[in-house]
Amino acid sequence: MSSKIVLIDGHSILNRAFYGLPDLTNAEGLHTNAIYGFLTIMFKLLEEEKPDYLTVAFDVHAPTFRHKMYAEYKGTRKPMADELRQQVPVIKEVLQAMGVKTIECAGLEADDLIGTLSKRCERKDMEVVVISGDRDLLQLATEHVKIRIPKTKQGRTEIEDYYAKDVFERYQVTPEEFIDLKALMGDTADNIPGVPGIGEKTATKIITQYHSIETAHDHVEELKPPRASKSLNEYWDLAVLSKELATINVNAEFSYELSEAKLGNVYTEEAYVFFQKLEFKNLLSRFDVAAPANKIEDGFRIITSKREAEEIFAKAEKAQTTGTVLFKDMENVLPLFADQAGLGGIGLCFSNEAGFCIKTGNDISGEWLLEKLADVAETTDTFSMFHLKESMDQIKIRKPENCFDVSVAAYLLNPLKNNYTWEDVAREHLDLMVDEKADQEIKACYEAYTNYASVEVLSRKLADTKMDTLFREIEMPLVFTLFDMEQNGIRVEAEALKQYGNQLACKIGDLEKEIYEEAGETFNINSPKQLGVVLFENMKLPGGRKTKTGYSTAADVLEKLAPEHPVVAKILEYRQYTKLKSTYADGLANYIQDDGRIHGKFNQTITATGRISSTEPNLQNIPVRMELGRLIRKVFIPEDGYRFVDADYSQIELRVLAHCSGDEHLIRAYKEQSDIHRITASQVFHIPFDEVTPQQRRNAKAVNFGIVYGISSFGLSQDLSITRKEAAKYIDDYFATYPGIKTFLDHAVTHAKEEGYVVTLFGRRRPVPELSSSNFMQRSFGERVAMNSPIQGAAADIIKIAMIRVNQKLKKQKMKSRLVLQVHDELLIEAYEPELEAVQKILKEEMEHAAKLKVPLEIDMHTGVNWYEAK
Incomplete structure (x- = not known):
């Protein structure tokens, strides 16, 4: 059985991946989509081909072109995008880490290297597989040389395969004649000018008859149609140049040792580290290696004795900085029921020499661990966690000023990354790689260590970027305000919500009948394909824009079409009501908890501008444009004996603009x-x-x-x-x-x-x-x-300052009134009726004086027995 080699055209596949995949960047700001796409294609092909040898060929950055005119012609092409250019040296490093042979040679292009290697290997009775996005390489196809051309569309890769017979079947010419075909028809993608006025059909007809441009030129007067005869005669020099550009050198001189291309295990420890840095997490599962061991791991200890745990807590209480993490007991719970798992233990670190995993069990209870952690949080100078808010329902924080949220600090330094993990912080700020396959106990030690060690690093970086005050005076106090809001929740009248849904269902049913009547037929209004056919084919409405999947019925298309026929306005209205019903009337009901309230999540590390976002559910996106949409606010009601007070900044962004x-x-x-x-x-x-x-x-x-x-x-x-x-x-x-x-x-x-x-x-x-x-x-x-x-960022900061101060004042004065919701420029208070006047005074004072601008900050304030009335 003959051996097999795969030859990859490096720049070509990178280029295809770059334009075929959406932009990706890692925490360091490196664009990575071309690298990711290249590796995905390479892995797919290696699995399919199972080669014995592998080589990736690259163009030299400043190649010496085969022809002087070639340099002049290539000089007119669009330069490589900077986002792609920065990925070229990185992929070479990654391939080197994987033990993959790469080759480049001054004076030769990658296709010359591949062409020469394919002939050398074929002469050694090897099977050759060439991977390239450039169809120029089809000229290399034989019975033993297969050309594979990947196409990346919407993140999916499809591959066309060509042996010599496939080239002939597709283009009606042999691989050798394919050069002449390209010389006539040209190829802008491959930078071959071709002969003006001669397209693919004419070029194919000429080459199938004459087999080369030289023979065709000898019979130029006989060529049909006449314009082709005239063009070839007039642009003969360009045809010769195009053939030279299209011809791959298969006898180039360069050194190459086949033994160096022997394919081994590409999933190396060194490559694993690269994949972590590039944040290709879904590719890490391919590796059967662990991340390189870190020195700190030598100091990790798993504690199951209460006596030892007490000694460790005693030291932690006196420490300057303590990092910690809680983890769940997953040993006795199926992954599907992870939310129901109890506390499995904690990670704890307060020095560079040691990290501890203290597990529940024996005589160590979860309650005892949490009480001890609360003591540590009170006495240590800096109590550091990742996503502190998510643990505050378990750890009682008595001194908020002692706390440091690693996720918030990391977010401030890179707000474009909205899904920071502690592993990202470890890698980016501590240069620490953590083994994805490590045991839960070891990972707990690592996370605790990361939370401990990153305090100094992140604090320094915040100071260097002049964001330390922002972190200390706005973002950290906000953690506690958001926690209070989540705990408070907002009451929802379930029966009223159900009636609202029924009201929407009736309206949807009525609209459905009206639409069918206007259209003259019944169909699935929610199916864009069926809707497109009804509007643009059956009803003959103008402006139909057909795509591969049918006519576009996007909102902007229908809005422009609305004046043409009343049915279009009804369809838009129908969509709004069905959205209201599914997202709000039905969707909100799923979030009502046993206390009759919705306890949503408020996120401060998602948006790049600093705005707070709301999820599970999104209470900041309650409709306001349609009256029927606004009516949903009526189902949000205060507790008995309370009223809602809603305060909204008036034109805050314009006022900030005036000041700035x-x-x-x-x-x-x-x-x-x-x-x-x-x-x-x-x-x-x-x-x-x-x-x-x-x-x-x-x-x-x-x-x-x-x-x-x-x-x-x-x-x-x-x-x-x-x-x-x-x-x-x-x-x-x-x-x-x-x-x-x-x-x-x-x-x-x-x-x-x-x-x-x-x-x-x-x-x-x-x-x-x-x-x-x-x-x-x-x-x-x-x-x-x-x-x-x-x-927008300053406006977001101002509302944060206001809500922090309002919340702190309500708590300081031991009032029953509570902050329940923030919607961008709006605060909603559930006010205890005897405190109503005091709450209004606090809102006005704190919101209008949250920042000192050159123009006054003003608010609109209303009260009501539900959110609709208060708004």
Whole structure:
């Protein structure tokens, strides 16, 4: 049985993977999608081919092209994207770590290396498999050389296979003739110009008849159609060049030892470390190795004796910094019931020499462990955990000022990564690799050590980036405020929610009948495919945009179509009601707990701007645009003897913009308490203040808020249904009216381009890597981010300060009233009726004085017997 070698065209497969997969970055900001895609394709092919040898060929960074004109022609092609360029040296390092042979040679391109190697190996009676995204390499196909061309679409890889017979079947030419075919028809993907005016069909006809461009040129007067004859005669030099460009050198001179390409176990310990750094977690399962042992592991101890545990706790209480973690008892619980598992033990670390896993069992109870941890949290100078809030329902924290949340610190340093794990912190900040397959007890020691050791590192980095005050005075106190809100929960009237769902069901049923009547047939309204056929084929409505899966019936398509027929508006309305029913009427019911309240989660390490997000369920996304959507707020009710107090900042982002920009006109308008949208309309549209129409005010409002989000003339034209030219004039006139805003926004973009990030009033940094992208759309998005983030981030910080102070004051005064919800710029208090006036006073005082700006902060405040009434 002959041996087999796989030859991979490195740059070609990287390029295919880069453009076929969505962008990925690791914690260090390295783009990794091309590397990930390359490895995925390589693993798939190795499993299928099971080769004896493997070599990956790369182009040299500055190749000497085969022809002077080739260099000139290739010089016109689009340069490699920076996001791809940075991944090339990394994949080479990864392959080296895997023991994979790589080859590159000055003066030769990768396809020359592959072409030569394929012939050398074929002469040794080897089976050869060539992997490339470039069809140029089809000329190498024989009975023993197979060309495999991967295509990556939406994260999935499909592969076309070609032996010589397959090339002929697909192109009606032999592999040798394929060179001449390319010379005539050209290939922009492979940078071959071809002959103008000759396409694939004509080129195929010519080569199948004459077999080469030279013979075709000898019979140029006979070529059909006449335009092909004329083109080949006129552009003969270009045809010759194209053939030279398309011809792979199969007799190149370079040194290569086949023995060095012998394929061994690619899943090496060194590669495992690389995969961890690159955060390819789902590929780690392929490795049957452990991460390299760390010296700290020598000091890890598993404790099952209460006497030993007491000695360890005594030392921890006196320690300067203590890192800890709780873990569940999974030994006696099936994974499906993990939530029901009890405390299995804790990890504890307070020095660089030792880490402890103290397990429950024998005479160590979970209650005793938690009591001892509470004592440690009170007496140690710094009590450090990862996701502290999630453990506070078990550990009683008596001194919040002692606490350090590692996840929050890491998030501040890299807010673009919203799924930080403690392993990420260990790797990124401590250069510590943890074995994924380690026992739970060892992992507990590692996490405790990470929480201990990262305090000093993260604190220093926060200070270096001037975010230490933000962390200490806003983000850490917020942990405790969010915990209180989650514990408080919000009461929901289950029966009213059910009735609301029934009301929606009736409305949906009525709409369904009306839609069928308008359409003249019954169909599945929720099926985009069926809906598209009904609207654009059966009803013959205009604007149908057909895709591979059928007509597009996306919301933006239907909104433009709505004026054409009343059925479209009914379909949009139907979608809104079905969304309301499934997400809110039915969905919220699943979250009501035994106490009749929903205890959702509030997350502070998800959004890049610093905004708090809400999940399980998302209570920040309760509908407000439709009246029937707003009515769902009626099911949220306070406890008996309580009332809701809702306080909402008035135009906080515009006020922050006025402060940050220092624009005199905007500041004066706020200080004079003018109608800001009316005054903007008056100044931008050059009309007296008293003559501004409601429509002009609405347009000015759209411009005011659009500017905050870096809106473009196109975006504004869409929002206001006006021409792009009109929208551009609105924006120009706006900046002429408020020149300070233009200066501020331009500076924000310039700063972000120079420094790589923007900063809020309170020192929060938001990296803007999109500004350095080679993609125009990404850069444009980056500019909008740079304009908006300082505003939205500062507004988020202000509401955080307000909610912290409100919550602390309610608790300090031992009031029964409690903070139950935050929705971006809005706070909702469940106020004990005898405390109602005091609560309103606290809200007004703390919210309006949360920050000292050049313009006053103002709130709108209402009370009610349900959230709808209070809002």
